[in-house]
Amino acid sequence: MQKLQGKVAVITGGNSGIGFAIAQRFVSEGAYVFIMGRRQAQLDEALSVLGENAEAVQGDVTKPDDLARLFETVKTRKGRLDILVPNSGISEYAPLEAISAEHFDHIFGINVRATLFTVQAAVELMSEGGSIVMIGSIAGFIGTAGYGVYGASKAAVRSYSRTWTRELSGKGIRVNTLSPGPIDTPMFDDVSDEVRKTLTALIPLGRLGKPEEVAAAALFLASDESSYITGAELCIDGGMSQV
Numbered sequence: 001m002q003k004l005q006g007k008v009a010v011i012t013g014g015n016s017g018i019g020f021a022i023a024q025r026f027v028s029e030g031a032y033v034f035i036m037g038r039r040q041a042q043l044d045e046a047l048s049v050l051g052e053n054a055e056a057v058q059g060d061v062t063k064p065d066d067l068a069r070l071f072e073t074v075k076t077r078k079g080r081l082d083i084l085v086p087n088s089g090i091s092e093y094a095p096l097e098a099i100s101a102e103h104f105d106h107i108f109g110i111n112v113r114a115t116l117f118t119v120q121a122a123v124e125l126m127s128e129g130g131s132i133v134m135i136g137s138i139a140g141f142i143g144t145a146g147y148g149v150y151g152a153s154k155a156a157v158r159s160y161s162r163t164w165t166r167e168l169s170g171k172g173i174r175v176n177t178l179s180p181g182p183i184d185t186p187m188f189d190d191v192s193d194e195v196r197k198t199l200t201a202l203i204p205l206g207r208l209g210k211p212e213e214v215a216a217a218a219l220f221l222a223s224d225e226s227s228y229i230t231g232a233e234l235c236i237d238g239g240m241s242q243v
């Protein structure tokens with residue numbers, strides 16, 4: 001028996017990195033998956049791997065019309081939603097003295113504002129209950145020099161999760177947070193070998209994580225195997241936040 005047999009899932013940012021690995025894992029466990037991202041070429045590439053149990057809606061999660069089109073498509077095609085992973089997110093380096101209003105608005109616009117409206121729209125379609133797997137970061141609770149705004153945005157995601165656990169449990173909707181440490185995705189493409197080395201030295205398991213390792217945890221939280229878990233946070237960080 002597949003763990004997500006017959007389930008309908010939305011994964012924003014399902015065309016790259018962690019989101020793509022989650023989409024692959026969910027499809028392999030029997031889910032039908034909708035992904036959204038801005039880059040059509042990446043969506044096409046992802047769909048060519050995901051196969052016939054996935055479809056893509058091209059769009060920007062910060063644009064209300066695009067979000068509305070995504071959930072309208074889910075409603076028309078499947079009539080309901082069981083699982084949401086609001087994974088679209090960005091990270092940019094800016095130490096305190098370099099933070100501008102634009103930097104703040106850009107990061108918060110995607111990681112905090114769009115995440116809120118994605119969840120709000122998704123919940124309307126979770127008529128039979130569901131599971132929301134929020135994507136936080138250990139940067140939301142450990143200091144990371146140069147990533148103050150990013151860390152604050154992920155702290156907001158943790159806070160959402162706790163609040164929505166209280167608001168949505170009555171509707172049979174569970175809300176949990178995955179908080180990855182450094183995971184080797186395109187988000188790390190610009191990171192120098194030197195920074196990678198420094199980071200790796202801070203990780204007890206001695207390496208960056210793989211997107212598939214986050215996807216394994218997402219599967220657990222999305223599936224009925226975690227049916228009595230809500231409001232929880234799971235760190236996937238090789239022990240980095242424990243030291």
Ligand code: NDP
Pocket residue numbers: 012013014015016017018019036037038039040042059060061062087088089090091110135136137138179180181182183184185186187188
């Ligand atoms: P990627 O850069 O590989 O993926 C980011 C995804 O978000 C892409 O699919 C991108 O698609 C999508 N996205 C970004 N902005 C928008 C937007 N405005 N509208 C729609 N989609 C958007 O990075 P990761 O896979 O590493 O990151 C995924 C999540 O994991 C993020 O929330 C990130 O903060 C979190 N995370 C990552 C960690 C890491 O070390 N990699 C650690 C902790 C948390 P497109 O560009 O096509 O729009």
